[in-house]
Amino acid sequence: MSKEWPLWEIFIRGQHGLSHRHVGSLHAPDAEMALKNARDVYTRRNEGMSIWVVESAKITAFDPDTAEQNFAAPKSKVYRHPSFFEIPDDVGAM
Amino acid sequence: MYAQLVETGAAETSEKDREFQEKIDRGVRIEANDWMPEGYRKTLIRQISQHAHSEIVGQLPEGNWITRAPSLQRKAILLAKVQDEAGHGLYLYCAAETLGISRDEMTAQLLSGKAKYSSIFNYPTLTWADIGAVGWLVDGAAIMNQVPLQRCSYGPYSRAMIRVCKEESFHQRQGFDIMRQLCQGTDDQKAMAQDALNRWWWPSLMMFGPSDKDSVHSEQSMKWGIKQNTNDELRQKFVDQTVPQAEWLGLTVPDPDLAWNEAKGGYDFGEPDWSEFYEVLKGNGPCNRDRLAARNKAWDDGAWYRDGLIAHAEKQQTIAAE
Numbered sequence: 001m002s003k004e005w006p007l008w009e010i011f012i013r014g015q016h017g018l019s020h021r022h023v024g025s026l027h028a029p030d031a032e033m034a035l036k037n038a039r040d041v042y043t044r045r046n047e048g049m050s051i052w053v054v055e056s057a058k059i060t061a062f063d064p065d066t067a068e069q070n071f072a073a074p075k076s077k078v079y080r081h082p083s084f085f086e087i088p089d090d091v092g093a094m
Numbered sequence: 095m096y097a098q099l100v101e102t103g104a105a106e107t108s109e110k111d112r113e114f115q116e117k118i119d120r121g122v123r124i125e126a127n128d129w130m131p132e133g134y135r136k137t138l139i140r141q142i143s144q145h146a147h148s149e150i151v152g153q154l155p156e157g158n159w160i161t162r163a164p165s166l167q168r169k170a171i172l173l174a175k176v177q178d179e180a181g182h183g184l185y186l187y188c189a190a191e192t193l194g195i196s197r198d199e200m201t202a203q204l205l206s207g208k209a210k211y212s213s214i215f216n217y218p219t220l221t222w223a224d225i226g227a228v229g230w231l232v233d234g235a236a237i238m239n240q241v242p243l244q245r246c247s248y249g250p251y252s253r254a255m256i257r258v259c260k261e262e263s264f265h266q267r268q269g270f271d272i273m274r275q276l277c278q279g280t281d282d283q284k285a286m287a288q289d290a291l292n293r294w295w296w297p298s299l300m301m302f303g304p305s306d307k308d309s310v311h312s313e314q315s316m317k318w319g320i321k322q323n324t325n326d327e328l329r330q331k332f333v334d335q336t337v338p339q340a341e342w343l344g345l346t347v348p349d350p351d352l353a354w355n356e357a358k359g360g361y362d363f364g365e366p367d368w369s370e371f372y373e374v375l376k377g378n379g380p381c382n383r384d385r386l387a388a389r390n391k392a393w394d395d396g397a398w399y400r401d402g403l404i405a406h407a408e409k410q411q412t413i414a415a416e
Contacts, residue, residue, distance in 0.1 A: 003401075003404050004196060004197060004198045005400070005403070005404060007188075007191065023257075024185055024188055024253075024254070024257070025188045025191075026184060026188060027197055029400075029403040029404045029406065029407040030403075030406075030407035030410065033403060033407075040177075040181075041181050041184050041185075044174075044177065044178065044181065044261075045261070061127065063127065064125065064127045064128045064129075065129065
């Protein structure tokens with residue numbers, strides 16, 4: 001069997017003002033074909049106005065087993081949220 | 095359904111397995127890199143790839159009528175629908191690949207006949223009314239199965255299903271629309287619609303898989319949150335939804351045992367011929383050989399194209415590097 005085309009991750013901007021969002025992946029020989037295939041596979045009903053493609057192998061992620069230690073620190077820092085501070089009603093809007 | 099008789103193997107009972115089961119029970123979605131029992135991984139690979147193969151092979155019976163659609167508009171609609179099926183196959187192959195099987199491995203399994211696809215696509219589309227019946231009944235049955243799969247415990251599969259379900263409703267409606275036009279046409283056209291219903295009714299009921307009492311893998315799949323409803327529950331729902339639609343069309347469902355059961359609030363209906371179902375799964379349906387031959391031809395004929403594009407991509411990379 002011939003060589004398999006590499007896998008690409010597809011990100012689409014749905015409309016003006018929104019960020020690109022991951023929608024799925026597909027195989028393509030190169031970036032240009034990945035864009036064309038992404039248009040045909042993921043925007044058949046006007047779902048997008050801009051597409052990014054990234055080779056899947058180039059994405060780095062944390063190991064999910066380490067999620068607890070990676071994301072634990074902010075849990076104890078509740079003061080980062082404005083609701084932590086009590087403002088007396090008579091101070092007015094803040 | 096689009097995945098029938100998916101094997102699950104037996105569940106292990108290690109500490110990790112117990113933690114995994116707790117996660118499922120809490121409704122936490124499992125993602126590609128999370129730890130999962132081998133049985134869960136293998137079951138999903140079987141189910142998702144079988145589902146993907148069904149979408150791809152499902153293009154064949156409908157593709158049969160693209161060149162002979164009765165009007166330019168019907169042709170454009172059918173083309174769009176068949177293109178959707180290709181898209182659904184691609185979403186699903188990608189979801190399966192996150193579990194560690196390659197696209198080429200899955201393709202090889204389909205082409206060699208090792209992998210299954212839904213029994214329904216081994217029946218022929220003899221008349222234009224069959225395109226109506228396929229959309230109305232087969233896609234109708236597919237929706238029944240796919241809606242609960244949007245809540246499947248495996249994230250990539252559930253997200254692919256959300257996308258598929260958004261698009262599937264067009265498929266069923268276009269099928270019903272074909273049937274409606276035929277039923278409101280001449281006597282011959284109506285007879286053609288009735289003939290299509292006669293031939294597609296029982297195979298559509300078989301899509302849900304064998305009865306719960308004979309469905310050995312259902313229990314484990316439900317425990318793992320891969321499957322949400324039993325085969326019989328979904329089949330009952332399908333019959334209850336479809337019979338009034340057939341009545342609206344003025345067509346007769348070809349089942350002498352069909353009767354409304356006031357007590358259960360649903361229809362009683364006859365048993366499909368399960369020996370036929372098992373024969374079709376074994377490869378002895380009316381079109382099994384044709385379907386596999388068509389997929390093999392498409393793969394072989396496309397080899398020069400796949401190789402050409404990868405050669406071009408590699409050459410461009412070399413030039414860029416110099």
